[in-house]
Amino acid sequence: MKISKFRDLTFIDINQNQTIVIACDSSGAIGNKERDLVQVEPEILGDLTAQVALKEILAIGAEPITIVNTLSVEMNDTGERIIKGIKKATAPLGLPDTQIITGSTEENFPTCQTGMGITIIGIIDKNNWKQPRAVLGSLAVVVGIPKVGYEILEEQGDILSIHHLLELKKNPRIYEILPVGSKGIFYELREIARANNLTFSLDDYLKIDLNKSAGPATCAIISIEENEYTKLKNSFPIPVNKIGRFI
Incomplete structure (x- = not known):
């Protein structure tokens, strides 16, 4: 199994025909809690943060297969609203979000500031993939x-x-x-x-x-x-x- 880095992406060759691609992003102090420095609705936060990793996966030519959200907030209701935003980000792809979205929330302690991370795992079929490359003179x-x-x-x-x-x-x-x-x-x-x-x-x-x-x-x-x-x-x-x- 070969593991390599390309820009912000991690590539893992799992067999002769397939490569796993991993992209991630995080956000802190952005949300609707009392100590958030940028006040936005959780749905917007989930949407825009998910888009970052999703764009990286799509731009390299991989197909998203798993979306992992690690939310430093309670599920009800901030977490639910962030996840709603994540689903909005994936909507143009027609992905089965109930199957590919997973994650965790903070249920032990109350939080006064929003934090979240997101990891998206994609897969490349090496038989049908050509790495995108800028062209001389373009x-x-x-x-x-x-x-x-x-x-x-x-x-x-x-x-x-x-x-x-x-x-x-x-x-x-x-x-x-x-x-x-x-x-x-x-x-x-x-x-x-x-x-x-x-x-x-x-x-x-x-x-x-x-x-x-x-x-x-x-x-x-x-x-x-x-x-x-x-x-x-x-x-x-x-x-x-x-x-x-x-x-």
Whole structure:
């Protein structure tokens, strides 16, 4: 059994034909309890936190098979509401959530601040999988807008959703998708270039902050064929911004 790391993902080869992929994320001090620093409804917390790990699993081309939530809150009613949000995140996939969602809550002590972790396990059929890779000469494009904290609650119409990610994956002229999190676009751009033995050149005038946290993966970097960029920009329902080129 071979175990390896790729960016934030863990790969476990379980046999000649299948690889397990593990992604995780966590959240603290975000919720509706008295000591939460960012006040949001638990359903929103569950939805957005689940989306982070789910986007990573989907972007690499794995199929989610198990979702584990570790909730540092009581089941009734905060835990139930967080799980409701997790189910909302998985809804676009049509997954049997009653079968694949499992987890634990804190029932011994009352909590005054929300904490949660989520782990998503996916599986790859190696016979039908080709690792997504940025292509030399392709454009580096950001889909969605980096947002964090209360910004996400103010306007969700321009952030990357699971539905948007699934639409991007259908496009054969998009070579790789990398969700962006708290480290920002510039960090992930360097990662995608390094992993593909490429470098990049940035455009002179950028309309997007490359160093800002994208919170719960509110945007993604894509490697896209140059001739496809204008079509995507004009038709996609959330902002699409070219930031440079892979060279």
